[in-house]
Amino acid sequence: MTTPGTTTAGPGLPPGSVVELGSQVRQYDGGRVLVGGAPPRLVRLAAAAGPLLKNGRIRLDTPLAARLAERLVALGLAHPVVAELPPLETASVTVVVPVRDRAQELDRLLAGIGDGTPVIVVDDGSRAPLAVARVAARHGARLIALAENRGPAAARNAGLRQVRTPYVAFTDSDVVLAPDTLPTLLRHFNDPRLAAVAPRVLGLDTPAPGWLSRYEAARSSLDLGPHPALVHPRSRVAWIPSACLVARVDALGTGFDERLRVGEDVDLVWRLAAEGRRIRYDPTVTARHDHRTRFTNWLARKAYYGTGAHALAERHGSAIAPATLTPWAAVTAAALLAQRPWSVPVAAAVAIGVTRGYARDITAGTADPRRLAASLTGLGLAATAEQTAALLLRHWWPLTAAGCLVSRRVRRATALAAVVDGFLEHRRCAPELDRVRFVLARRVDDLAYGAGVWAGAVRGRSGRCLLPEIRGRRRER
Known part of the structure; x- marks a missing residue:
């Protein structure tokens, strides 16, 4: 089995295309050392490779440039510039839309799909099937009607079996597509x-x-x-939603796992990644979704998402872990959460030891190994703080709530995490919503999702989906 994030052998991006370093990749030593990717890595560029990286971009106009670009793309450090890729015919993709009722939303979606793109509508046991049939007929879409509701995975598979084009676009009925959404996404398939x-x-x-x-x-x-992002378990973007997803038909096999009513898109992506296939998330292209805005429906949907964690843990093990920490990060988090007189000295000693280890083993030979080592340690500490807060407030909140009843230290850590995380996320998202209501909504979001995770674990009689993963550091040269 191929390690997720790597790829099978074969040609890469076409000559003349361009890849660009991710905006979160850090450059050191005049661009010779790169830090980033998913999971994070340190990469040194050979002397001949450095000049090929100009303003964060590499044009694939020589064999060496192509090899360097492929290496950085495979590590998640760089991504293709989609505008530099040649277009593919929109007739080469078939849109598959699973729907149950929602005739009005279906009409809105189909109106935005350009002429010449074949569409298959799969009615997944609608209570008013005639309304769905009329909308499909009005837009010239092929209709497949299932006698009973079998779930989104089965509905998509029913459509997939009828696709005769090389690509398929799965799109939920409550999505709105811009005219350029599918054509732009198709350009990515210039990467075989x-x-x-x-x-x-x-x-x-x-x-x-x-x-x-x-x-x-x-x-x-x-x-x-x-x-x-390059999508695979433990990447910064570990999955992509089937609300809008374009795929190569011959890569999908039998498609989605029909036993799953939730998390079927995560399962599909992780199976593809385990096979060594490449999956990409491109935020320069957008689709619009009709989000739930009634409180009870919104809350139920968040909890429903959480219930899928148990089934994913059964299929993919630690890939669903709520946090992935190095041993030193776990020790640092535990020390600080203890809030004892020795907590800060222990955490500081661990951080100093890690920085020295980095300077000796990883950053040796760079222009300023101590500075680079300190930067790596800082990145690790920030990631540890973020993941620890998520454990306290989202995945483990029932334990946190119980701890708050008996421990002032737990109450203090929880309050600090809740406020700091909420304010930082408010700053990052820049919502049209004041901080107080945003933080409250975020905390309710976490409570609902975490409740779903625990409900799934209890029903499945396994806490595997709640266990963090402890992993050693990675190094790339």
């Missing part, structure tokens, strides 16, 4: 190693009124952020 790609999923251009709608516009579960 690519199995699937997804856009950034945002709310509607005209969102519903209310604070919850404004929160969802900034912090939807389907919005994976503004930075492109």
Whole structure:
């Protein structure tokens, strides 16, 4: 089995295309040393390779440039510039839309799909099937009607079996596509190693009124952020939603696991990654989604997402871990959470030891190894703080709540994490919502999702989906 994030053998991106370093990649020693990727790595460029990287970009106009670009793309340090890739025919993709009722939303979606693109609508046991059939007929879409509701995975597979084009676009009925969404995503398939790609999923251009709608516009579960990514377990973007997903048909095999009613898109992506196939998230392309804005529906959906963690843990083990920490990060977090007189000295000693280890083993030979080593340690500490807060407030909150009843230290750590995390996320998202309501919505979001995770674990009689993963550091040369 190939390690996730690597690729099978074969040609890469076409000559003349361009790749660009990710915006979160840090450069040292005049650009000779790169730090970033997913999971984070330190990469040294050979003397001949350094000049090929100009203003953070590499044009694939020589064999050496192509090899360097492929290496950086495979490590998640660089991403193709989609505008530099040649277009593919839109007739080469078939749109598959699973739907249950929602005739009005389906009509809105189909109206935005350009002429010449074949469409298959799969009615997944609608209570009013005639309305769905009329919309499909009006837009010239092929209709497949399932006699009973079998779930989104089965509905997509029913459509997939009828696809005769090399590519398929799975799109939920409550999504709105811009005219350039599918054509732009198709350009990515100039990379023959690519199995699937997804856009950034945002709310509607005209969102519903209310604070919850404004929160969802900034912090939807389907919005994976503004930075492109190579998608695989433990990446910064570990999955892509099937709300809008374009894939190479011959890479999908039998498609989605029909036993899953939730998390089927995560399962598909992780199976593809385990096969060594490449999956990409491109936030320069967007699709619009009709987010839930009624509080009870919103809350139920967040919890529903969480229930899928148990089934994913059964299939993919530690890939679903709520946090991935190095041993030194786990010790540092435990020391600081203890809030004892020795906590800060122990955490500081660990950080100093790690920095010295980095300077000796990893950054040796760089122009300023101590500075680079300190930077690596700082990045690790920031990631540790973020993941620890997520454990306290999201995945382990029932334990945190119990601890708050008996321990002042737990109450203090929880309050600090809740406020600091909320304020930092408010600053990052810049929502059209004041800090207080944003932080409250974020905490309720966490409580609902965490409740779903625990409900799934209890029903499945396994806490595997709640266990963090302790992993050693990676180094690339």
